[in-house]
Amino acid sequence: MTTTLKPVDAVLVGFGWTGAIMGQQLCDAGLNVIALERGPWRDTATDFATGFAQDELRYMWRHHLFQNLTDDTLTIRNHVGQDALPMRRLGSFLLGTGVGSGGVHWNGQIWRFLPTDFLTKSHNQKRYGRKAVTDYDLTVQDWGVTYDELEPFYDQFDQLCGTSGKAGNLKGKIQPGGNPFEGPRANEYPTPPMPQTYGPTLFGKAAAELGRHPFPHPTGNMSEAYTNPLGAQLGACTYCGFCEKFGCGNYSKASPQTTVLPYLLRKPNFTLKTECEVLRVELTPDKKRASGVTYVNSAGEEFFQPAEMVILSAYVLQNVRLLLLSGIGKPYDPKTGEGVVGKNYAYQTMSSVNVFFDDKIINPFIGAGALATVIDDFNGDNFDHGGLGFIGGAYIAGMVTGGRPIEMIYTPQGTPAWGLEWKHAAAKNYLRSFSLSIHGSCMSTRGNYLDLDPTYRDVHGRPMLRMTFDFSQNDHKMSDFLTDRAAEVAKAMNPREIKLNRRTGSWNVTPYQTTHNTGGAIMGDSPKNSVVNKYLQSWDVSNVFSMGAGAFPQNAGYNPTATLAALAYLSADAIKSQYLKAPGPMVRA
Amino acid sequence: MKKVNLGRRRLLLGSVAAGVAGAAAIVHDGELGAPPQTISGSVPWKEGTADAPPGVSGSGYVYFTSAEAAFIEAAVGRLIPNDPVGPGAVEANVPFFLDRQLAGPFGRGDHFYLGGPWPKGTAEQGYQSRFSPAQLYRAAVAAIDRHVGANLGAAAFAALAAQDQDKLLKELESGDVTLDGGVDSKTFFAMLLQNTKEGYFSDPIYGGNKDMAAWKMIGFPGAHYDYKEWVSRHGERVPYPTVGFKGRPGWTENQS
Numbered sequence: 001m002t003t004t005l006k007p008v009d010a011v012l013v014g015f016g017w018t019g020a021i022m023g024q025q026l027c028d029a030g031l032n033v034i035a036l037e038r039g040p041w042r043d044t045a046t047d048f049a050t051g052f053a054q055d056e057l058r059y060m061w062r063h064h065l066f067q068n069l070t071d072d073t074l075t076i077r078n079h080v081g082q083d084a085l086p087m088r089r090l091g092s093f094l095l096g097t098g099v100g101s102g103g104v105h106w107n108g109q110i111w112r113f114l115p116t117d118f119l120t121k122s123h124n125q126k127r128y129g130r131k132a133v134t135d136y137d138l139t140v141q142d143w144g145v146t147y148d149e150l151e152p153f154y155d156q157f158d159q160l161c162g163t164s165g166k167a168g169n170l171k172g173k174i175q176p177g178g179n180p181f182e183g184p185r186a187n188e189y190p191t192p193p194m195p196q197t198y199g200p201t202l203f204g205k206a207a208a209e210l211g212r213h214p215f216p217h218p219t220g221n222m223s224e225a226y227t228n229p230l231g232a233q234l235g236a237c238t239y240c241g242f243c244e245k246f247g248c249g250n251y252s253k254a255s256p257q258t259t260v261l262p263y264l265l266r267k268p269n270f271t272l273k274t275e276c277e278v279l280r281v282e283l284t285p286d287k288k289r290a291s292g293v294t295y296v297n298s299a300g301e302e303f304f305q306p307a308e309m310v311i312l313s314a315y316v317l318q319n320v321r322l323l324l325l326s327g328i329g330k331p332y333d334p335k336t337g338e339g340v341v342g343k344n345y346a347y348q349t350m351s352s353v354n355v356f357f358d359d360k361i362i363n364p365f366i367g368a369g370a371l372a373t374v375i376d377d378f379n380g381d382n383f384d385h386g387g388l389g390f391i392g393g394a395y396i397a398g399m400v401t402g403g404r405p406i407e408m409i410y411t412p413q414g415t416p417a418w419g420l421e422w423k424h425a426a427a428k429n430y431l432r433s434f435s436l437s438i439h440g441s442c443m444s445t446r447g448n449y450l451d452l453d454p455t456y457r458d459v460h461g462r463p464m465l466r467m468t469f470d471f472s473q474n475d476h477k478m479s480d481f482l483t484d485r486a487a488e489v490a491k492a493m494n495p496r497e498i499k500l501n502r503r504t505g506s507w508n509v510t511p512y513q514t515t516h517n518t519g520g521a522i523m524g525d526s527p528k529n530s531v532v533n534k535y536l537q538s539w540d541v542s543n544v545f546s547m548g549a550g551a552f553p554q555n556a557g558y559n560p561t562a563t564l565a566a567l568a569y570l571s572a573d574a575i576k577s578q579y580l581k582a583p584g585p586m587v588r589a
Numbered sequence: 590m591k592k593v594n595l596g597r598r599r600l601l602l603g604s605v606a607a608g609v610a611g612a613a614a615i616v617h618d619g620e621l622g623a624p625p626q627t628i629s630g631s632v633p634w635k636e637g638t639a640d641a642p643p644g645v646s647g648s649g650y651v652y653f654t655s656a657e658a659a660f661i662e663a664a665v666g667r668l669i670p671n672d673p674v675g676p677g678a679v680e681a682n683v684p685f686f687l688d689r690q691l692a693g694p695f696g697r698g699d700h701f702y703l704g705g706p707w708p709k710g711t712a713e714q715g716y717q718s719r720f721s722p723a724q725l726y727r728a729a730v731a732a733i734d735r736h737v738g739a740n741l742g743a744a745a746f747a748a749l750a751a752q753d754q755d756k757l758l759k760e761l762e763s764g765d766v767t768l769d770g771g772v773d774s775k776t777f778f779a780m781l782l783q784n785t786k787e788g789y790f791s792d793p794i795y796g797g798n799k800d801m802a803a804w805k806m807i808g809f810p811g812a813h814y815d816y817k818e819w820v821s822r823h824g825e826r827v828p829y830p831t832v833g834f835k836g837r838p839g840w841t842e843n844q845s
Contacts (some may be wrong), residue, residue, distance in 0.1 A: 040623045041623075041626055041628060041633060043632065043633075045634075045639070046634075046635075046638050046639045046640060047639075047640045048640075049639060050814050051641075051834070052640075052641050052642050052834060054812040054813075054814075055642055055791075055792060055812075055834070056790070056791060056792075057787055057791035057792065057795055058642050061783075061787055061791075062694075062695060062699075062700065063700045066700070068699070068700050069700055069701060069702040070698070070699065070700065070701065070702060070703075072702075073702040076714060077714070078711070078713055082711065083708065083710075085708060085710045085714045085717055086702050086704070087702070087714075087715065088701055088702045088703065088715065088716045088717060088718075089700070089701050089702075089715065089716045090700070091715055195820050195821055196820075197820055197821075197823070198823035198824055201823060236817070238814055238815035238816065238817055239815075239816040239817060239819075239820055240813065240814055240815065240816065241816075250814075261632060262632055265628065265629070265630070265631055265632050266630065266631055268629075268630070270629060271627060271628070271629040272627070272628040272629065273625065273626070273627050273628070274623075274625060274626045274628065275623055275624065275625040275626065276625055297625035298623060298624060298625050299624065299625060360824055361824050361825065361826055363819065363825075363826075363827055365809055365810060365813075365816070365827075366816040366819055366820060366827070403809060405790040405803070405804065405807060405809050406786055406787055406790045406791065409807065417762075417782060418667075418668040418669065418758075418782055418785075419667070419668070419669075419670065419755070420670050420672060422669075423669055423670070423672075423674065423675060423806075424674055426806075426807055427674050427675055427806050427807055430807035430808055430809065431807070431808040431826075455706070456704070505713075506713050507713060508712070508713040508715070509713060509714060509715040510715040510716070
């Protein structure tokens with residue numbers, strides 16, 4: 001039996017970064033808002049206190065803060081010719097759950113995409129010709145929103161987080177010490193960059209000698225104490241080296257808990273319900289409007305929550321699945337190229353170069369999630385791609401997030417994985433090595449997409465999401481070119497030796513790569529090419545909004561959080577200034 | 590009563606453990622299905638609810654049979670052998686760690702999806718066994734010992750000479766040996782090696798990394814909270830003593 005609850009103005013499905021941002025924005029506008037989170041309540045003092053937060057086994061390898069796959073996972077395959085099988089264990093990406101979700105266990109890497117990243121199709125076509133954006137079955141698109149439109153909302157997220165960094169472009173004027181390739185910023189970062197440890201410093205020196213343009217990574221790990229516009233206070237990072245995959249016990253990493261919740265939870269018009277999983281969005285008989293959502297709690301009780309607006313603020317994979325399960329938008333068909341829901345799923349193309357010294361003590365355990373010196377010379381269209389045979393790029397970061405010994409011992413090329421030789425290499429190199437991270441774009445292709453699995457079902461009896469994905473030749477070429485550029489910097493550091501970890505072969509679900517899944521609910525300028533308009537509003541059901549990186553038509557060579565947060569602020573702004581006055585489509589199809 | 594020198598971290602852990610014991614059992618995400626909560630008006634606070642890690646206690650094996658223990662002690666001793674550079678996996682108490690892991694949530698397949706159907710899949714599709722980790726260890730150790738008995742003229746893996754153990758481990762690693770009992774040798778080897786390194790390098794509260802000797806070997810100082818003072822001191826050795834969640838020997842009476 002389903003119990004019908006009292007109607008609300010807006011229901012948030014999922015309560016991580018975008019849920020927290022939308023909750024705060026809509027409650028401040030006076031709406032009655034309820035958030036439904038499938039996972040548990042979590043807070044700093046109880047769930048990741050400094051007394052036990054630095055536990056590599058529990059959090060990284062036993063997945064304590066991540067989604068438990070026992071009840072629900074997705075199925076995976078590399079291409080349509082294969083049978084998709086369940087992802088039986090987290091590996092390649094580490095899905096969040098619970099209050100704060102991935103916003104709790106991210107590294108705090110805060111990037112803006114380049115102005116040209118929002119024009120992937122038109123810009124590259126204009127500069128390199130039509131084949132550049134159609135070779136390898138690429139299906140890249142423009143976003144339907146520009147960097148200039150997003151800039152005030154990127155700034156809003158920086159103010160919320162207290163982002164530590166150095167501007168490289170203030171109102172069009174290039175600034176020494178920052179990223180000269182970035183789009184213009186209205187404001188300097190709220191806090192100065194983090195002081196760099198030895199490894200990133202060596203990287204920056206070598207990169208500058210090669211004529212590159214090194215700068216400190218912008219970060220949500222605080223360089224100094226900060227109070228944000230909501231009154232939430234963060235403390236200076238202590239470089240404990242347990243950031244990504246861990247919660248911060250020190251209130252030093254921007255997260256929904258540290259930046260929004262203390263403010264939002266006091267609002268009388270906001271309610272959060274945990275352990276409540278939304279099964280589907282309910283539509284009116286004409287399928288033009290959502291009437292609310294049906295959810296089930298961990299006691300097995302089912303409820304219908306009526307709502308004037310449904311905000312899908314779960315992770316990208318859950319948002320896409322809910323759209324498919326609820327019949328919102330036409331599912332994408334890779335054979336015909338018709339349909340939009342599930343189209344243009346993309347990922348992140350990662351590689352690395354390990355650097356080994358004899359004479360330099362790196363102390364990798366002194367780390368932080370976004371502690372790095374970076375070059376952006378080969379990202380996006382910051383360099384001439386003429387004759388290279390690919391579009392896109394990557395940032396290259398001399399990065400020390402930590403020295404957690406199960407995950408992060410680097411051994412030289414040719415070292416066996418076990419035995420005395422491995423042990424001796426670990427003992428010799430741990431303190432004297434670190435890694436350059438090459439964080440590459442991932443261009444959408446016709447064959448990479450999301451749909452519902454025909455065989456496997458979750459604990460509620462719903463079809464699992466099916467992911468069909470492999471890296472394209474465009475991305476392999478990009479990654480090889482970028483890995484060579486990173487190797488040049490590595491060699492210029494005069495190490496004893498380096499090791500190249502290239503991106504080879506098909507996508508494999510087992511080794512950790514990154515939790516930057518994108519697309520499937522993409523934004524655009526027409527219902528023919530996209531699921532949502534520039535305000536993240538469904539073209540088909542105008543009181544449904546789909547947040548998050550699902551809106552990215554392809555993925556740029558940066559971490560996605562700041563961009564998906566900026567899109568949420570843009571959406572909230574449009575809802576407040578336009579939608580609430582005249583509910584209905586905000587962009588005419 | 591003698592005065593015991595307790596550090597801050599130990600005090601924290603001690604009070605946390607007492608709090609949990611005194612409160613109703615808390616179900617966290619690791620176990621799935623915490624009770625639903627409705628939260629409004631303020632950030633909720635309940636005393637005694639800190640999610641402190643579950644350590645291990647006791648000695649001896651609770652999951653491994655004696656035949657399994659013989660295999661595990663022999664195999665992990667080859668994966669990480671003992672020598673003057675640092676401890677071997679046996680000396681670091683890794684077999685005890687593995688036993689407690691397999692007896693607990695990890696062994697039962699917590700956080701794994703194990704539902705059917707169970708086709709073998711491609712290498713890229715990763716773990717595709719119906720076995721939970723504890724079941725996989727049980728089936729694999731028996732299958733390896735059967736293989737040794739049938740093909741290598743010894744009673745069990747543990748009875749082979751060290752170089753023959755290494756040779757067989759390499760064949761398991763590469764998949765060059767086929768095991769019966771539905772066991773994929775590469776899948777088992779990958780899990781055994783991963784779990785062995787986990788026991789070697791994880792916090793001693795989980796039963797391995799005895800005396801934090803594996804951390805000391807590589808120079809990892811353990812669960813320190815604040816390195817700010819050392820951020821700009823490039824290339825210097827950080828002189829902090831190695832510390833785990835339960836402290837270090839210097840925090841305990843009669844030890845320095």
